[in-house]
Amino acid sequence: MSDLTLTILMPCLNEAETLAFCVRQAVTALRDNQVEGEVLIADNGSTDGSQQIAIDEGARVVNVPTRGYGAALIAGIEAARGKYVMMADADASYDFGHLPRFVPVLDSGYDLVMGNRFMGGIKPGAMPPLHRYLGNPVLSAIGRLFFRIPVRDFHCGLRAFRRDSILGLGLRTTGMEFASEMVVKSSLAGLRMTEVATTLSPDGRSRPPHLRSWRDGWRHLRFLLLYSPRWLFFYPGLVTFLVGFVISLFLIMGPQTVGRWTFDVDTLTYSLGLVLIGAHISVFAVSAKVFGTQEGFLPKNPSFERLFKFITLEVGLLFGCALLLTGAGILIYALMIWHATGYGELSPQRMLRLTLPSATAFMLGVEAIFGSFFLSLLGVNRR
Structure with a gap:
């Protein structure tokens, strides 16, 4: 030169x-x-x-x-x-x-x-x-x-x-x-x-x-x-999750009327769907960040690396198991209500307010468990 x-x-x-x-x-x-x-x-x-x-x-x-x-x-x-x-x-x-x-x-x-x-x-x-x-x-x-x-x-x-x-x-x-x-x-x-x-x-x-x-x-x-997993995945995922979560809390106890509109279990179904979608996208965000850092086209982020010292595979597995137990607990409660009626006819609106959150907790728990394994696999070289 x-x-x-x-x-x-x-x-x-x-x-x-x-x-x-x-x-x-x-x-x-x-x-x-x-x-x-x-x-x-x-x-x-x-x-x-x-x-x-x-x-x-x-x-x-x-x-x-x-x-x-x-x-x-x-x-x-x-x-x-x-x-x-x-x-x-x-x-x-x-x-x-x-x-x-x-x-x-x-x-x-x-x-x-x-x-x-x-x-x-x-x-x-x-x-x-x-x-x-x-x-x-x-x-x-x-x-x-x-x-x-x-x-x-x-x-x-x-x-x-x-x-x-x-x-x-x-x-x-x-x-x-x-x-x-x-x-x-x-x-x-x-x-x-x-x-x-x-x-x-x-x-x-x-x-x-x-x-x-x-x-x-x-x-x-x-x-x-x-090149920006935050804006492509994390922020949309976080907003979607929070919107779905807030609406779900609003409707979980019963139908709610705002002005001349009444929101019931149909809206609850879609709001819990937003919770699941937001969780999926957020997992993509973390996976993309780990993969991009490993491949070298995204820079290392010290704050992100420190986060992995606390959020480990074991923490993810425990969190996933807690969600599964939550879903199982709600399901058992719903079965007890059904048993109390002699396994007869139940109010669909009342039962959906139990079975929908239970199913959501099951799905989030499974995602947390297998997502933790996947992120751990992506991060093998880092550790």
């Missing part, structure tokens, strides 16, 4: 129309700002002569056989010779002349510096309304909510970072969701990040972009959800 300060990296797939302009702009930015650096093109199998254009303009080319935006950038980062890497698309939509806005911030100690197009300006026709007013704001807001990330433009293609810090994240997505993966994993790893203003110009190519709005938007959202 040489002592270069900066690698300007561009992924490339048939960018002959704009590549020469972008490489010249990048070379000029390095020269004018007296930065020791290189321009690196991560070519993803171009068939329009892009490789030779890049070489003729003074760039270095690395061939990446695995298709995909993320695959090209991962290979490019690995091949980069600079201490820092500044990446952007080779479609003339980003201004490499903004280099001075990024490098000094990295010199000050930040690991990742994002461009923000909404701060710097989006030129007419540069971003479709769907992306500008729905896709980018919504996905960026979800990212900030889930991961407490201090940037407002998650998907800006112009960004700069410390090469060794980003390599240490083990980035692996090969598609457009790579943009989200870099930001999310940087946050989870505790890297310092900030943003600076940049601009977005209309795409300089005559052909349609590689980006597919709905497909790639879903892939970004899917990634954000999968």
Whole structure:
């Protein structure tokens, strides 16, 4: 590895129309700002002569056989010779002349510096309304909510970072969701990040972009959800469980009237169903967290690890057995009532208020027991 300060990296797939302009702009930015650096093109199998254009303009080319935006950038980062890497698309939509806005911030100690197009300006026709007013704001807001990330433009293609810090994240997505993966994993790893203003110009190519709005938007959202078991599983599970539990307590003693509506055992049935669903989802939350930590794509959480010192397999088994005994006790009480009538006809509403909670306790007990074994199996390597 040489002592270069900066690698300007561009992924490339048939960018002959704009590549020469972008490489010249990048070379000029390095020269004018007296930065020791290189321009690196991560070519993803171009068939329009892009490789030779890049070489003729003074760039270095690395061939990446695995298709995909993320695959090209991962290979490019690995091949980069600079201490820092500044990446952007080779479609003339980003201004490499903004280099001075990024490098000094990295010199000050930040690991990742994002461009923000909404701060710097989006030129007419540069971003479709769907992306500008729905896709980018919504996905960026979800990212900030889930991961407490201090940037407002998650998907800006112009960004700069410390090469060794980003390599240490083990980035692996090969598609457009790579943009989200870099930001999310940087946050989870505790890297310092900030943003600076940049601009977005209309795409300089005559052909349609590689980006597919709905497909790639879903892939970004899917990634954000999968990397946040709390928001995907735990919070929905907890809310569902509590709503079902509160309604069940409200109805367990008898029908309740609110205004002109009367709620009885039918509502109780569905509320206990919410309790079961909430419990199932919560088990998924813990399982996903343990599995993600074991596989290395979620960081270790000291609070979560301490929790497992108290919530062990044995504690789970005892809790499950207690639920089974509770269900059995309610069932025995119901049988005693039936016996007292000579095993004759009973009030359905009265008996459902016993048998439904009993069945719910049985199911929760079984889930607690087998869920505890499953979590213990997932956590074998941890212990």
